[in-house]
Amino acid sequence: MREIAVVAYSQSPCVADAGATNEVELIMPQLQAVYSQLGLASAQDVDFVCSGSCDYLQGAAFAFVAGVDALGAVPPIKESHVEMDAAWALYEAILKIRMGHADSALIYGFGKSSPGELPIVLSQRLDPYYLAPLWLDTVSLAALQARLLLEQGLLTEHDMAAVVARSRHNALANPLAQLAGEFSVEELLAEEHFVAPLRRADCSPVSDGAAAMVIATVEQARAWGAPYARITGIDHRIENHNPCLRDLTDSVSTRQAAAAAGVHRGPVDVAEVYAPFSHQEILLSRALELAPETLVNPGGGVLAGNLMMASGLARVGEVFRRIINGEAGRGVAHATSGPCLQHNLVAVLEGA
Amino acid sequence: MAELAAVVGIGQTRYKTRRTDVSIAGLLREAVDRALADADVTFDDIDAVIIGKAPDMFEGVVMPESYLADALGAMGKPMLRVHTAGSVGGSTAIVAASHVQSGTFKRVLTVTFEKQSESNAMWALSTPQPFSVHLNAGAGGYFAPIIREYIRRSGAPGDIGIKVAVKDRRHGARNPLAHLQLPDITEQEVRDSMMLWDPLRFLEACPSSDGACAMVIAAEDSITGSKPPAWIRGVAMRSEPTMYAGREEVNPQAGRDCAADVYAQAGITNPRKDLDCAEIYVPFSWYEPMWLENLGFAPEGEGWKLTQEGATSLDAGGDIPWNCSGGVLCSNPIGASGMIRFAEAARQVRGDAGAHQVEGARLAMGHAYGGGAQFFAMWIVGADKG
Numbered sequence: 001m002r003e004i005a006v007v008a009y010s011q012s013p014c015v016a017d018a019g020a021t022n023e024v025e026l027i028m029p030q031l032q033a034v035y036s037q038l039g040l041a042s043a044q045d046v047d048f049v050c051s052g053s054c055d056y057l058q059g060a061a062f063a064f065v066a067g068v069d070a071l072g073a074v075p076p077i078k079e080s081h082v083e084m085d086a087a088w089a090l091y092e093a094i095l096k097i098r099m100g101h102a103d104s105a106l107i108y109g110f111g112k113s114s115p116g117e118l119p120i121v122l123s124q125r126l127d128p129y130y131l132a133p134l135w136l137d138t139v140s141l142a143a144l145q146a147r148l149l150l151e152q153g154l155l156t157e158h159d160m161a162a163v164v165a166r167s168r169h170n171a172l173a174n175p176l177a178q179l180a181g182e183f184s185v186e187e188l189l190a191e192e193h194f195v196a197p198l199r200r201a202d203c204s205p206v207s208d209g210a211a212a213m214v215i216a217t218v219e220q221a222r223a224w225g226a227p228y229a230r231i232t233g234i235d236h237r238i239e240n241h242n243p244c245l246r247d248l249t250d251s252v253s254t255r256q257a258a259a260a261a262g263v264h265r266g267p268v269d270v271a272e273v274y275a276p277f278s279h280q281e282i283l284l285s286r287a288l289e290l291a292p293e294t295l296v297n298p299g300g301g302v303l304a305g306n307l308m309m310a311s312g313l314a315r316v317g318e319v320f321r322r323i324i325n326g327e328a329g330r331g332v333a334h335a336t337s338g339p340c341l342q343h344n345l346v347a348v349l350e351g352a
Numbered sequence: 353m354a355e356l357a358a359v360v361g362i363g364q365t366r367y368k369t370r371r372t373d374v375s376i377a378g379l380l381r382e383a384v385d386r387a388l389a390d391a392d393v394t395f396d397d398i399d400a401v402i403i404g405k406a407p408d409m410f411e412g413v414v415m416p417e418s419y420l421a422d423a424l425g426a427m428g429k430p431m432l433r434v435h436t437a438g439s440v441g442g443s444t445a446i447v448a449a450s451h452v453q454s455g456t457f458k459r460v461l462t463v464t465f466e467k468q469s470e471s472n473a474m475w476a477l478s479t480p481q482p483f484s485v486h487l488n489a490g491a492g493g494y495f496a497p498i499i500r501e502y503i504r505r506s507g508a509p510g511d512i513g514i515k516v517a518v519k520d521r522r523h524g525a526r527n528p529l530a531h532l533q534l535p536d537i538t539e540q541e542v543r544d545s546m547m548l549w550d551p552l553r554f555l556e557a558c559p560s561s562d563g564a565c566a567m568v569i570a571a572e573d574s575i576t577g578s579k580p581p582a583w584i585r586g587v588a589m590r591s592e593p594t595m596y597a598g599r600e601e602v603n604p605q606a607g608r609d610c611a612a613d614v615y616a617q618a619g620i621t622n623p624r625k626d627l628d629c630a631e632i633y634v635p636f637s638w639y640e641p642m643w644l645e646n647l648g649f650a651p652e653g654e655g656w657k658l659t660q661e662g663a664t665s666l667d668a669g670g671d672i673p674w675n676c677s678g679g680v681l682c683s684n685p686i687g688a689s690g691m692i693r694f695a696e697a698a699r700q701v702r703g704d705a706g707a708h709q710v711e712g713a714r715l716a717m718g719h720a721y722g723g724g725a726q727f728f729a730m731w732i733v734g735a736d737k738g
Contacts, residue, residue: 001456055409055435056408056409065726068591073592074593076590076610077591078588079591080447080589081435081436083415083433092447095447095451096454099455125415125418125419128413131419238418238427238428239421241418242422343431
């Protein structure tokens with residue numbers, strides 16, 4: 001199978017409200033950034049383009065169509081779109097390269113969640129007959145999951161607050177983060193519950209923004225002469241939709257994807273885990289069987305800023321950045337989708 | 353470099369205005385169960401599930417694949433959701449095929465659907481957006497001016513659209529799954545139907561349907577089932593922006609490029625001669641002559657002559673029958689419409705198209721387009737590996 005590498009990556013700052021900036025305007029600076037990393041002029045210089053976004057964030061059918069305007073698709077380009085986080089657009093692009101129909105691909109994800117109430121919008125992602133009519137929002141579902149973990153003694157509120165404190169601290173060194181600062185566990189625990197047992201700080205913020213990436217065969221990466229990180233494994237698995245039908249205290253699909261992606265074939269220096277809620281970072285670190293010395297979410301993770309439809313791709317991008325900067329030799333990126341971690345993707349990246 | 357892959361199972365629902373008797377999952381399972389049975393496999397034999405549909409607003413369910421994972425037997429497997437506007441049915445088939453052609457999986461299930469009776473497509477397509485031109489006209493209103501420009505340029509007689517409408521409905525009468533069953537339709541009836549968007553009359557437009565279409569795609573060493581496989585001989589997709597200065601909207605560049613790409617893969621130099629039949633996305637009558645030209649079946653400005661001569665008609669014994677299943681003009685569950693074209697092309701080369709079979713079909717084309725005629729997906733399937 002052809003060896004494929006990440007060769008360029010850029011992410012916008014996570015902001016609570018991008019104001020009048022529209023989706024195309026959120027995407028374009030990130031595209032320009034990845035082009036400039038490689039000396040490309042436009043999307044015409046890659047063989048395939050794939051994006052991830054969600055119509056309901058924008059409140060429009062075919063919201064992604066406007067995204068094509070950001071690409072300069074004249075003359076026409078080979079292009080596709082998933083109604084998923086762009087981490088899955090990356091997956092589609094990898095298949096396209098593996099089958100020999102492309103040597104390089106541009107991937108981007110974008111979301112402007114600020115005009116709506118994201119937890120409520122996502123409640124309409126649930127089973128339309130049995131769950132969606134309850135308007136069960138994402139925070140409440142995550143709170144039920146946290147409650148199970150607490151009641152089974154699998155973690156404590158102190159553990160959750162420690163995850164938040166570390167995220168806020170790590171985010172101080174991340175100029176793209178939305179939330180950063182020095183907080184003690186005691187300070188965080190002194191805050192009142194938001195949706196018990198979750199405090200506001202246990203929940204990722206809602207952020208507007210975009211991320212873009214270029215991947216290519218290792219041969220093409222070398223031809224471009226830019227530093228690259230090889231994608232040595234990638235897999236994703238989905239579980240039962242109904243949260244009552246699976247063990248919410250574990251993530252079986254993460255374990256399956258990690259095994260298939262070969263996470264355990266070597267040491268993991270850094271892991272970027274898509275955990276929109278603090279307890280999920282602990283749960284996912286266990287499912288990924290990360291060693292104590294693995295750096296987890298060294299930039300603060302999505303608790304410091306969560307770009308819907310782009311955060312999964314951003315996790316891969318963050319691992320790429322650490323590897324090409326020489327901070328890590330081998331890293332794992334994780335993306336999630338669906339209520340209470342229903343669907344999980346795991347990728348392994350290694351230095352050239 | 354791509355691994356050889358083939359369609360080994362096809363399943364479709366009967367297409368109808370309203371399927372109030374089934375849930376969304378139930379609708380999909382009808383198509384999926386038939387595709388699995390056709391391939392003589394079960395969910396246990398499926399490595400990954402690839403699902404596609406048009407905008408989530410058509411049913412009011414955000415990213416419905418999350419909820420559908422259980423019903424589609426996807427637990428513990430990869431599941432991918434494609435959305436590329438009206439071309440999505442075709443794109444989904446192509447993305448599904450790439451799971452096998454990349455050598456990553458041996459056998460995948462792909463399914464597309466729309467349950468349009470859950471909402472109003474015209475409304476869902478017309479939500480106003482800030483700083484954007486608001487066309488409160490649905491798809492027909494968008495395409496009508498482009499069709500008028502085609503008529504002006506080509507000098508086509510005014511009844512070409514009517515002929516397409518009659519031809520595809522007569523084809524559809526051979527297909528028991530087709531939504532519109534109009535075996536006795538006449539040109540006069542079409543001419544007398546209400547003008548919706550000049551020059552498109554009511555009977556020159558596609559219906560709004562509930563339905564689903566599924567396929568099982570397998571690698572060369574994993575072929576199953578008793579029917580012959582339909583070998584995938586070429587796949588191509590192209591996109592261009594909705595609007596840009598000088599855009600050729602009548603004969604879009606993206607469609608021409610996509611066709612050239614897929615023909616080159618399949619070794620086709622003269623599509624009218626080399627192909628035995630084609631399933632082409634024609635939601636409004638006049639798109640037959642327009643796509644005949646765009647896809648190289650006729651020189652520019654002369655596509656309407658093929659329609660007029662009956663070249664695209666199974667009933668008239670035409671040399672290049674288009675949309676023998678009745679096409680989008682007979683059945684249009686939007687998200688599935690492209691995959692139905694791809695699946696019907698495969699049925700033809702498997703010799704399994706029933707009363708709308710083109711005798712001895714060996715090579716067929718499936719085509720889908722979407723957005724403002726800016727997203728294209730095409731494949732060529734053959735009875736032979738090539």
